[in-house]
Amino acid sequence: MATLFTKIINGEIPSYKVAESEDFYAFLDINPNSKGHTLCIPKKEVDKIFDLDEATYLGLMQFSRRVAIAIEKAVPCERVGMSVIGLEVPHVHVHLIPLHTMENARFTHKEKLNPDEFETIAKKIASFL
Numbered sequence: 001m002a003t004l005f006t007k008i009i010n011g012e013i014p015s016y017k018v019a020e021s022e023d024f025y026a027f028l029d030i031n032p033n034s035k036g037h038t039l040c041i042p043k044k045e046v047d048k049i050f051d052l053d054e055a056t057y058l059g060l061m062q063f064s065r066r067v068a069i070a071i072e073k074a075v076p077c078e079r080v081g082m083s084v085i086g087l088e089v090p091h092v093h094v095h096l097i098p099l100h101t102m103e104n105a106r107f108t109h110k111e112k113l114n115p116d117e118f119e120t121i122a123k124k125i126a127s128f129l
Contacts, residue, residue, distance in 0.1 A: 005041050005091040016122040019070075019129050023056065024063040028122050029095065032111045036075035036098040036121055040064040047090040064094045070128035071096055075121065081105050 007013045009025050016028035018038050029037040042060050046052050052060065068080040077098035083105065084094055097104055113121075 003045055003091040004089050005039075005093065006045050009041070009043050016118045018122050018125045019063070019067055021063060023059055026063070026067045026096075028118055030118070032097075032113070033095075033107060033109065034077070034098045034100060034104045035111055035113065035117070036071050036077070036125065037111075038067055038071060038096045038125065040067055040094040040096060042092055046092050047086070049084050049086065049092045049094075052092060060092070060094065064096060066129060067125070068096045070125050071098060073128040074124040 002010070004013065008015045008027065017025070018028060019026040023043055024040060025043060026038055026040045029039050040060065040063055042052065042056050044056060046056075049057065064082065068082065071080050075098045077100055079099050081097045081099045081104070082094060083097065086093060099105060103109055
């Protein structure tokens with residue numbers, strides 16, 4: 001059965017897309033730690049990051065770097081943090097989180113945004129890619 005993220009990639013579930021390539025997809029987290037929190041995923045459905053083949057792993061890191069640089073230009077923050085946890089959805093995903101304080105990296109406080117805010121942020125990040 002396809003994961004939630006595969007359904008997003010296939011357009012079966014809507015997302016606030018930030019970037020897409022042949023092998024990777026980036027979209028805003030709908031339960032963000034801070035405004036601009038983005039997930040980068042490989043289109044290949046693999047559960048654990050270190051189970052990715054080397055080319056896909058390195059490609060995901062390159063793709064995530066490009067997206068992180070765009071986030072930093074689009075969203076005021078001290079820096080963009082990266083986290084790979086992967087317990088919520090069995091599909092590799094890199095969290096790119098605009099950090100203002102360490103609390104933004106702890107997954108304990110969530111921002112509430114409306115659809116227009118999500119759309120505006122996604123378009124702004126995408127404009128820097």
